Amino acid sequence: MNIAVLGAGRIGSTVGRLWHAAGHQVTFAARDLAEPRALAAELGERAHAATVPDSVAVADVVLVAVPGSAVSDVLKNAGSLAGRVVIDAANQMGGHRLTLRQLADAYPGAGWVRAFNTLQARVLAEENHRQPPWVVFLSGTETAKRTATKLIRDAGFEPVDLGGVEDSQLQEPGSVLWNNPLTPNDAHDLVARVRSGDAVTVDPLAEAFDKLRKHAPDDPALLFEHLSRAVFQAGMGWRVVAAKWPGIREAFHRFDPARVASMSPGEIERVEGDTRVIRNRAKIEATVENARRLRALLDEYGGIRPYFGSFPDATAASADLRRRFAFLGESGVHWLLLHAADEAAAGR
Ligand SMILES: NC(=O)c1ccc[n+]([C@@H]2O[C@H](COP(=O)([O-])OP(=O)(O)OC[C@H]3O[C@@H](n4cnc5c(N)ncnc54)[C@H](OP(=O)(O)O)[C@@H]3O)[C@@H](O)[C@H]2O)c1
Structure with missing residues (x-):
């Protein structure tokens, strides 16, 4: 797949590296191209650096890995997202963030998924391909989720589907599913408890x-x-x-x-x-x-x-x-x- 990674910081560089290692074409983008270029040079073949719109123009999949407060800005500058799967990994601690519903309504031509927002970059970098694997939760539109499911496995994690666009709130900061590395069995148990109202939300910094x-x-x-x-x-x-x-x-x-x-x-x-x-x-x-x-x-x-x-x-x-x-x-x-x-x- 051709993947544009918007944001070449901790989460973008980590997930981009994992996808690159799995054989995908990965283009890193940011406002300052120094970091994307350094990453592309380090990874070599199949890794590229480009501006945000240029990276999106050639992509099948777009990973949003910029600070929560920069999400609208980066998407405004991205060019057409139509026909692409967009995976939103951005979090905004405590503040207002665009929900997956708002993003899906603003860019209806794209398939929207929320994923890779629940595990720390360090865990993604160091504990991929662990057995049993840690879970990466996802939610969003059906076809887009099929692509994201494959990409989660390619990165070395086990996808657990929380449902549609509205269900993305289950994986937001403050949920017990956030910043909580879980094996598939534990994840399924905890999701069942969350759905039944039995598991309380927690402060992400508690x-x-x-x-x-x-x-x-x-x-x-x-x-x-x-x-x-x-x-x-x-x-x-x-x-x-x-x-x-x-x-x-x-x-x-x-x-x-x-x-x-x-x-x-x-x-x-x-x-x-x-x-x-x-x-x-x-x-x-x-x-x-x-x-x-x-x-x-x-x-x-x-x-x-x-x-x-x-x-x-x-x-x-x-x-x-x-x-x-x-x-x-x-x-x-x-x-x-x-x-x-x-x-x-x-x-x-
Ligand atoms: N770090 C984690 O463990 C972790 C885990 C899960 C999810 N997340 C989420 O992932 C997102 C990124 O976190 P991070 O820790 O990777 O941040 P980071 O290390 O600070 O990297 C942010 C990246 O976004 C780029 N960027 C910022 N504003 C931009 C804009 N308007 N247009 C294009 N690129 C822009 C930055 O480069 P320029 O400044 O050059 O543009 C930089 O490459 C956040 O929303 C965070 O909540 C982080």
Whole structure:
């Protein structure tokens, strides 16, 4: 199949790689073509990079793998979707997102499927072809689902069909089926419970929040590093940030909050001219400011664990983090909580 992958970040690059390995022609697209080109060069034959409309023009299948807030923008620029199967993998945490129904109504010539939105990119990258396989849920229009079913198997996962376009709400953030790797048997049991009203919806960040309440590391540098990574990643390709991270880490004193909080204006200016760092003045200044605010938080609560312990739930903690820290949006908080919680669980 000819597949256009719109968005070459974590989810687009991961799923695109799996389909490429399964023998498909894959064209990666984004606003900045540097990342799609790097991916195409790395994968070689059958992998390409193109603008969004050029990639869609030659595609049978389109994967939407851009931030939830960019979905309408990317589809507006995509050219005709008629006759194509469009798989929507985008999520928008907490905010308003276009539902599959709205997308299907806005672009009636295409077949619409919601899939690949329920497992983290890391799980998709590292745990494909596992036995028994993890489930990838899908919902949408009938013919389009047949194509998506094959593509889910090609990627190394087991498709579990939740139903039509309206049923896509069962796999949205907040559902117990979201961000919950399940074997086929467990998935069928849980879907039955969800349909009978027996399984409650959960806050998608509840598990991460709970880990942080119980096991947040004592070293504030660990939290500060995740916080700063969320700041630098805002609106940028994660791979660009990942490649620069060792340099950024050095420039910011391995994220020792005390050391960063005391950076002088001259030192900040030097960092702004340092080629190892992403030279975005607002983000650099936000990082220094956040070190100061983190120190104030530590003074106020006496530690990171008591800070998280002071909130009744993840929603309250997320809202406070957004209010408290500069340059931290909804997806930044999401990144911060999930990655800090992974670290907490690993006992680092
Ligand atoms: N990460 C996960 O584990 C995961 C799992 C399941 C679902 N998802 C969902 O998948 C989507 C992407 O997440 P991600 O983590 O892969 O994000 P990401 O790493 O930040 O990548 C986003 C990609 O979208 C491109 N992009 C952004 N705005 C665009 C626009 N208007 N037109 C064309 N391309 C655009 C970006 O490149 P340019 O900035 O150069 O355009 C980048 O290549 C999100 O909706 C997320 O909720 C993520």
